[in-house]
Amino acid sequence: xxxxxxxxxxxxxxxxxxxxxxxxxxxxxxxxxxxxxxxxxxxxxxxxxxxxxxxxxxxxxxxxxxxxxxxxxxxxxxxxxxxxxxxxxxxxxxxxxxxxxxxxxxxxxxxxxxxxxxxxxxxxxxxxxxxxxxxxxxxxxxxxxxxxxxxxxxxxxxxxxxxxxxxxxxxxxxxxxxxxxxxxxxxxxxxxxxxxxxxxxxxxxxxxxxxxxxxxxxxxxxxxxxxxxxxxxxxxxxxxxxxxxxxxxxxxxxxxxxxxxxxxxxxxxxxxxxxxxxxxxxxxxxxxxxxxxxxxxxxxxxxxxxxxxxxxxxxxxxxxxxx
Amino acid sequence: xxxxxxxxxxxxxxxxxxxxxxxxxxxxxxxxxxxxxxxxxxxxxxxxxxxxxxxxxxxxxxxxxxxxxxxxxxxxxxxxxxxxxxxxxxxxxxxxxxxxxxxxxxxxxxxxxxxxxxxxxxxxxxxxxxxxxxxxxxxxxxxxxxxxxxxxxxxxxxxxxxxxxxxxxxxxxxxxxxxxxxxxxxxxxxxxxxxxxxxxxxxxxxxxxxxxxxxxxxxxxxxxxxxxxxxxxxxxxxxxxxxxxxxxxxxxxxxxxxxxxxxxxxxxxxxxxxxxxxxxxxxxxxxxxxxxxxxxxxxxxxxxxxxxxxxxxxxxxxxxxxxxxxxxxxxxxxxxxxxxxxxxxxxxxxxxxxxxxx
Ligand code: SF4
Ligand code: SF4
Numbered sequence: 001x002x003x004x005x006x007x008x009x010x011x012x013x014x015x016x017x018x019x020x021x022x023x024x025x026x027x028x029x030x031x032x033x034x035x036x037x038x039x040x041x042x043x044x045x046x047x048x049x050x051x052x053x054x055x056x057x058x059x060x061x062x063x064x065x066x067x068x069x070x071x072x073x074x075x076x077x078x079x080x081x082x083x084x085x086x087x088x089x090x091x092x093x094x095x096x097x098x099x100x101x102x103x104x105x106x107x108x109x110x111x112x113x114x115x116x117x118x119x120x121x122x123x124x125x126x127x128x129x130x131x132x133x134x135x136x137x138x139x140x141x142x143x144x145x146x147x148x149x150x151x152x153x154x155x156x157x158x159x160x161x162x163x164x165x166x167x168x169x170x171x172x173x174x175x176x177x178x179x180x181x182x183x184x185x186x187x188x189x190x191x192x193x194x195x196x197x198x199x200x201x202x203x204x205x206x207x208x209x210x211x212x213x214x215x216x217x218x219x220x221x222x223x224x225x226x227x228x229x230x231x232x233x234x235x236x237x238x239x240x241x242x243x244x245x246x247x248x249x250x251x252x253x254x255x256x257x258x259x260x261x262x263x264x265x266x267x268x269x270x271x272x273x274x275x276x277x278x279x280x281x282x283x284x285x286x287x288x289x290x291x292x293x294x295x296x297x298x299x300x301x302x303x304x305x306x307x308x309x310x311x312x313x314x315x316x317x318x319x320x321x322x323x
Numbered sequence: 324x325x326x327x328x329x330x331x332x333x334x335x336x337x338x339x340x341x342x343x344x345x346x347x348x349x350x351x352x353x354x355x356x357x358x359x360x361x362x363x364x365x366x367x368x369x370x371x372x373x374x375x376x377x378x379x380x381x382x383x384x385x386x387x388x389x390x391x392x393x394x395x396x397x398x399x400x401x402x403x404x405x406x407x408x409x410x411x412x413x414x415x416x417x418x419x420x421x422x423x424x425x426x427x428x429x430x431x432x433x434x435x436x437x438x439x440x441x442x443x444x445x446x447x448x449x450x451x452x453x454x455x456x457x458x459x460x461x462x463x464x465x466x467x468x469x470x471x472x473x474x475x476x477x478x479x480x481x482x483x484x485x486x487x488x489x490x491x492x493x494x495x496x497x498x499x500x501x502x503x504x505x506x507x508x509x510x511x512x513x514x515x516x517x518x519x520x521x522x523x524x525x526x527x528x529x530x531x532x533x534x535x536x537x538x539x540x541x542x543x544x545x546x547x548x549x550x551x552x553x554x555x556x557x558x559x560x561x562x563x564x565x566x567x568x569x570x571x572x573x574x575x576x577x578x579x580x581x582x583x584x585x586x587x588x589x590x591x592x593x594x595x596x597x598x599x600x601x602x603x604x605x606x607x608x609x610x611x612x613x614x615x616x617x618x619x620x621x622x623x624x625x626x627x628x629x630x631x632x633x634x635x636x637x638x639x640x641x642x643x644x645x646x647x648x649x650x651x652x653x654x655x656x657x658x659x660x661x662x663x664x665x666x667x668x669x670x671x672x673x674x675x676x677x678x679x680x681x
Contacts, residue, residue: 050629050650076593085401088595092630095591099637111593236409239401239596271403271626274368274375275410282413 346447599627
């Protein structure tokens, strides 16, 4: 059986969990191609005009998988930490897709809601496993392997690898050494994983910054313990999982004396980010840390982003007397 | 403490009454206008939803009038509205207003916070007075809803639309002046009988349209360009799905209209915040009740309603009921809305004629 996983949204958070899980169950995992212009155009055609770019792109990824898989993995992710929920668009995602794209294969749309208790992840995975095999042991084995791989993945992130680098590493690639140049600028790039690590959406932002010799840190690299501490810092947390991660990470990096600036990457039409962005902007202002927002939409050109980011880096360098 | 509060439909009548009777000095914000919106747009994040911007504009206007405290509601998500207060506070402080915000969180979410905030409001005249005034305010909320729904029924039939609007406004005035539960009831009787005295055309069979969507733009005439009145004056019976009371009740006690949601389940089996799931369920129910069409209002970038809009075409097709979705933002003009409404009503009339012919 071929299981299709769209290469966007929760992919960047959970792929190392899903992949060994399905493979141990004996399925073949097929991931949609890397995001590109055609996928996005396809997504735009299939969604309401008012949706945000990542949701449109998701529709494109789903459409790209239609004839290639027997079953489509599109779970309804409701809560990942037992407290917040995901953005309402994640909550309604399976329904949005079902009523927007015709000719879909069978769908795995199980609900993952950790508000229901700690065992929910097991129940969720077990429920999915039953669709592939009646053998309980086999399912337990798949869950075990998935969690093991996932734990390794998280360790790589905390070392400073991006998810995409970590994926490659888990597949047997070389662990890229994260080398620090003395006196390099340190910038926190915050935003949702499906924007940051999708080279097409972010227009290669991370790679570009590294090319300028900048040390880049992102929310995924903040240790769990720190996130937990920061989750008690705001007078009221946001309601959305990824948004909280972004805000907490920004606050975490702002505590670092060596941080030189923050870039918030946000997608056109994102509702939660209208709030996230304001909080980060004002936190940076209070700490006098340089801050810019890079906002991307269907038409953002590479050149525009490049000039903005370059100007930002130059500004910081000048401020530090580096040029 | 000079306290102010945002507008939403007729709720200000009750809120201002309540605050005054609790012994507070009130700063009445100006009724939202283009100027309010421009102010809000100027200082709000670009993709904040329309209600956020209107509220921010209202606060800025009230602060200019001398307010130093803002009373507003909180919430627990998953939608943005519950976080408005926090961001409003940050923005206002950043602009240099040392304003104090009293954000009432739903009592069941955080009882301690709620009581704490409440105690502050109750302080000047004590709890006994609070209990008394609460009953009156509650009664007012109920009768305001009743008066409005009667207006909705009669407006399309009224011979003079101007007159009925005037009579309705007089009714609001009567209710506003009532100072006891008994007076509230009497005011309602009087207002209703006046409404019923406006001459109507009893043979008129108006088109029946349901009005659904995000609560603020459904309830606040400034945000929806007075769509109810527009429709009523075009001779359409508008049934609004949301009233103050069902909102107050749902939010205070944490349960919702279960059957509306149940109707949505085949299409959207998940709460998505705001009124997203309700919107789906209500279309199903309006179809079952023989309505001619549904008008679906949502602020631009509204997350739950984007979800519901994606699913809407399927519901509309399955149930055979036309749905017009209007996304509203600061660029929306009344002329544009009017044209789209007229085209939609034409479609409904044709549909009805076809049905009657067959
Ligand atoms: S968080 Fe923003 S970008 Fe992500 S799905 Fe929601 S609206 Fe879209
Ligand atoms: S329901 Fe829509 S308009 Fe209301 S707060 Fe949520 S996103 Fe904004």
